[in-house]
Structure formats: structure tokens, C-alpha cells
Amino acid sequence: MFDRMRSILGSILILFVAGCSGVQTHQFDLPEQVTFNEHIAPIIHQNCMPCHRKDGGAPFEMVKYKDVAKRAKMIAEVTSDRYMPPWPADPNYRSFVGERFLTEEQIALLEKWVEDGRLEGSGNPPEPPNYAEGSMFGEPDLVVPFQDTVFIEGNNLDRFMVVKVPFELPKDTFIRLIEFVPGNRELVHHMNGHLINYDFDKKQDVFEGQHVVTDVDGSTIETYQQLSIAHDDGSFPTLTPSVSNYLPGVLPAMYPEGIGSYKVNRKAAFLIKNMHYGPTPKDAYDRSYFNIFFAKGAPQRPIKEWLLGTLGISEVEPALVVPPDSIMKVQTEFTVPFDVSLLTINPHMHLIGRDFKAWATTPEGEEIPLISIPKWDFRWQYFYTFKQMLKIPKGSVIHAEGLYDNTLDNPNNPFDPPKTVVEPVNRDMKTTDEMFQFIITYLPYQAGDEHISLEPDARLFEH
Numbered sequence: 503m504f505d506r507m508r509s510i511l512g513s514i515l516i517l518f519v520a521g522c523s524g525v526q527t528h529q530f531d532l533p534e535q536v537t538f539n540e541h542i543a544p545i546i547h548q549n550c551m552p553c554h555r556k557d558g559g560a561p562f563e564m565v566k567y568k569d570v571a572k573r574a575k576m577i578a579e580v581t582s583d584r585y586m587p588p589w590p591a592d593p594n595y596r597s598f599v600g601e602r603f604l605t606e607e608q609i610a611l612l613e614k615w616v617e618d619g620r621l622e623g624s625g626n627p628p629e630p631p632n633y634a635e636g637s638m639f640g641e642p643d644l645v646v647p648f649q650d651t652v653f654i655e656g657n658n659l660d661r662f663m664v665v666k667v668p669f670e671l672p673k674d675t676f677i678r679l680i681e682f683v684p685g686n687r688e689l690v691h692h693m694n695g696h697l698i699n700y701d702f703d704k705k706q707d708v709f710e711g712q713h714v715v716t717d718v719d720g721s722t723i724e725t726y727q728q729l730s731i732a733h734d735d736g737s738f739p740t741l742t743p744s745v746s747n748y749l750p751g752v753l754p755a756m757y758p759e760g761i762g763s764y765k766v767n768r769k770a771a772f773l774i775k776n777m778h779y780g781p782t783p784k785d786a787y788d789r790s791y792f793n794i795f796f797a798k799g800a801p802q803r804p805i806k807e808w809l810l811g812t813l814g815i816s817e818v819e820p821a822l823v824v825p826p827d828s829i830m831k832v833q834t835e836f837t838v839p840f841d842v843s844l845l846t847i848n849p850h851m852h853l854i855g856r857d858f859k860a861w862a863t864t865p866e867g868e869e870i871p872l873i874s875i876p877k878w879d880f881r882w883q884y885f886y887t888f889k890q891m892l893k894i895p896k897g898s899v900i901h902a903e904g905l906y907d908n909t910l911d912n913p914n915n916p917f918d919p920p921k922t923v924v925e926p927v928n929r930d931m932k933t934t935d936e937m938f939q940f941i942i943t944y945l946p947y948q949a950g951d952e953h954i955s956l957e958p959d960a961r962l963f964e965h
């Protein structure tokens with residue numbers, strides 16, 4: 503296993519110093535002297551800097567020696583706990599695009615660097631990578647900003663909003679990629695955006711109604727009314743779910759041309775059902791925006807989605823009612839009706855979730871691992887993209903299993919003393935309710951799919 507990790511990160515590890523009497527830990531030797539310039543900077547630049555840089559979303563920068571030396575002890579702690587870099591999925595169970603984790607050796611290097619006295623070393627550190635401003639993908643075809651600046655009251659609480667971001671186009675078209683760019687990078691924690699397409703003659707004014715509803719988490723009919731989501735005749739427009747998701751340091755999923763672009767009508771809006779802002783002691787503001795890149799035409803292969811579990815196509819068993827002071831396991835199962843190629847998966851639980859696991863069992867009894875999250879973290883809910891399309895044959899059963907910890911040992915338990923936590927019965931839900939969902943995006947299988955890489959297209963970075 504170390505060999506596999508080493509081959510991924512091999513170029514940045516300098517592990518064996520010939521004949522050295524380095525400290526012996528696990529199966530590797532550490533250098534006599536660990537220095538920032540030689541050993542630490544490459545680890546930090548690759549694994550921490552994507553978020554810990556100016557405008558990167560994390561609370562402080564980690565680029566130069568002094569940024570890192572100042573917090574060295576804390577860095578050694580959060581890395582050995584595997585709290586940072588945040589990647590809750592077990593990389594040994596399944597690898598995904600953009601995964602970030604440190605090897606045991608890298609963690610030991612960080613620890614030894616602190617013990618050795620945080621040496622800077624001679625020479626220069628390697629050049630940190632360059633990050634484009636505004637867009638990671640070059641010049642967008644269209645920028646759609648929030649209509650209103652969002653006010654975030656300085657009350658030290660996590661804030662959840664629902665935001666409507668309406669826009670108009672000269673004609674119906676197709677979108678290849680949607681990139682969310684946070685305005686207030688320190689406070690925008692995550693967002694999950696859906697696309698609303700209006701029938702042209704059923705909505706006079708897409709901009710009418712409120713654009714932001716504060717302190718609601720999820721969506722209720724009242725919220726929809728305040729935002730004036732419906733057509734003028736009261737009917738609801740079409741909603742394409744999860745077209746854009748944001749977490750600090752995560753690139754949006756981008757598929758090869760022809761796969762999974764979205765149709766967008768002349769009158770449209772993004773609906774952000776959970777715009778999550780982190781706590782702040784001072785009043786603050788945010789005006790985020792979407793960068794849109796158009797597709798050349800209609801998708802040859804539109805992306806489809808299955809939602810398993812709560813409010814979805816498969817039942818949660820037993821029913822998700824978690825009594826106080828108990829630990830409970832639930833599961834859901836779904837039989838795949840035809841050969842499919844999986845693209846991304848998104849496990850979803852709330853605060854008392856503790857671990858999550860999903861796999862498929864083929865009709866021949868072969869087990870295909872999908873994802874294992876041994877230490878659930880409500881704050882880091884990625885849409886995990888497979889490195890290559892993953893074929894699941896017809897008749898396979900997809901199993902998902904979740905463990906909930908409603909005791910006080912769970913530091914995220916929202917209630918003290920614990921209370922019974924239940925699933926919402928309708929779409930009216932709060933973070934303190936629970937959910938058990940597994941969202942899968944897929945295409946009907948075509949021969950050769952398993953060789954198609956889902957790594958972002960390198961050509962788009964040439965700017």
C-alpha cells in the first residue's frame with residue numbers, strides 16, 4: 503500500500519538518506535535533519551496550499567517558511583489526527599479525483615520537523631504553484647453574480663441561507679461547466695446549487711421576489727413563495743439537481759465534451775438550497791458568482807441521477823429514528839436495472855452521522871467498493887468523482903450503510919442532553935434532523951466507458 507501511495511506522491515518524497523541513522527518509525531527511515539526547504543515545503547504546497555493561500559478558503563496562508571513555522575505544532579497535530587487535509591473518504595477503499603491525504607511518512611516528516619526545531623534549511627524552497635484568479639478554467643462565457651449582497655450577521659453561528667440567482671440568455675443553450683466562485687472566501691463554507699429552467703411564456707420576470715432567505719436550511723413552500731420560484735400560473739418550473747457544488751479547494755466535476763452538459767433555457771435561475779456560511783464575530787457580506795462555460799451542443803450522453811435513502815427511490819431500514827443515548831445502524835439497497843457507468847457519488851448525513859459505507863454486489867457475487875467514510879464529518883461532504891467511469895453491471899445491488907451516534911460522545915451532537923432525532927417527513931428539514939442519502943450520478947453503460955478518465959481536462963488549465 504505504501505508503494506501505491508508513494509507512486510502517487512513519489513516525486514515529492516525524499517525518504518531514504520543512504521547510511522543515515524534516522525529515526526526508525528514504521529517501515530521507513532526519516533532523514534537525519536528535516537528542513538522546510540527540502541522536505542516540508544513540497545508537502546505543504548501540494549496538500550495544504552490549495553486552500554491555505556490568499557483567497558483559497560482556509561483561514562490562514564501556508565506558503566512561505568514563516569507562515570508554516572509559526573503554526574508548526576498545530577500542523578503536526580492536525581495532520582497526525584488526519585483532520586487536515588480534509589478528506590473523509592478512506593483512500594485505500596476507493597480512490598477519487600482530487601483526493602488529498604498524507605502518507606504516514608509525510609506525517610512523520612512533519613512531526614520530526616517540529617522536533618528538530620523547525621529548520622528552514624539552506625538554499626531556496628521550491629516555487630509554490632500558481633493559482634489563477636477568478637476562474638480555474640480560464641475565461642468564462644458568462645458570469646452570473648448574486649443579485650443581492652448577502653448580509654451575514656456577526657453572531658458566531660453557522661448560517662444557512664437559500665439563494666436564488668436569476669439570469670436571462672439570448673436563446674436556449676447548453677452549459678458544459680459551472681464554476682462557483684465565492685465572494686467572501688473566508689465565510690463561504692459550502693453550497694449546493696440547482697438549475698431552474700422557466701418556460702419562456704410562463705414567467706414574465708425572473709428577477710421578481712426575494713433573492714435571499716436567511717437562516718433557513720433546506721426548502722419549504724414558504725421559502726419558495728418568498729423567492730417567487732413558481733411560474734406566473736403557479737406551476738413549478740423544471741429543476742435540474744446539483745449542477746454546481748462548492749467546498750473550499752475542490753474543482754467542479756468536468757466531463758469529456760458531449761457528456762453531461764445541461765440544457766439551460768432563456769429564462770433561468772440557480773437555486774442554492776444550502777448556502778452555508780461559517781461563523782463570524784463581525785458582521786460580514788458576501789457576493790458570490792457563477793462562471794459559466796457553454797457546451798458546443800446538446801449532450802450526446804445526458805447525466806442521470808439516483809437518489810437512494812431519505813426522500814429517494816430506496817427505503818431506509820430500519821426507519822431513521824435514533825433514540826437518545828443510542829448508536830444505530832441503518833441501510834438501504836437498490837438493484838441496478840441495466841448496465842451503468844458511475845461518475846460521482848455523494849453520501850449525505852447530518853450531525854450525528856458517524857460512519858458511512860457503500861458498495862455494489864454483482865449478480866456473480868463480486869464486491870465493488872464504492873466508498874468508505876470511517877469518520878463522518880458533516881462539514882466535508884464532497885461529491886466524489888471516480889477516476890475512471892466505474893461500470894456496475896445490471897442486476898448488481900448497491901448497498902449503503904450508515905451509523906448514527908446520538909450519544910454525548912459525539913462532539914457534533916446538537917442536543918445536550920440528546921433528543922430523539924428523526925428523518926424529516928417532507929421536504930421541510932433542518933440540520934438538526936437526520937438524513938440518510940446516497941446520491942449517484944451515472945450514464946447508461948457503453949463499451950469502453952471503464953477506460954474514460956474523469957480527471958479534469960488539462961487543456962482547460964492552459965491560461
Ligand code: HEC
Nearest residue numbers: 549550552553559560561576577580581586587588750751
Ligand atoms: C480542502 C481545503 C483545505 C485543505 C486542502 C487543507 N485545509 Fe486546513 N483548513 C481548511 C479550512 C476551511 C479550515 C478552517 C475550518 C476548519 O477547521 O474546518 C482549516 C483549518 C486548518 C487548521 C486550524 C485548525 C484549528 O483547529 O483551528 C490547521 C492547523 C490546518 N487547517 C492545517 C492544514 C494542513 C497542515 C494542511 C495540509 C496538510 C491543510 N490544512 C489542508 C481547509 C483546508
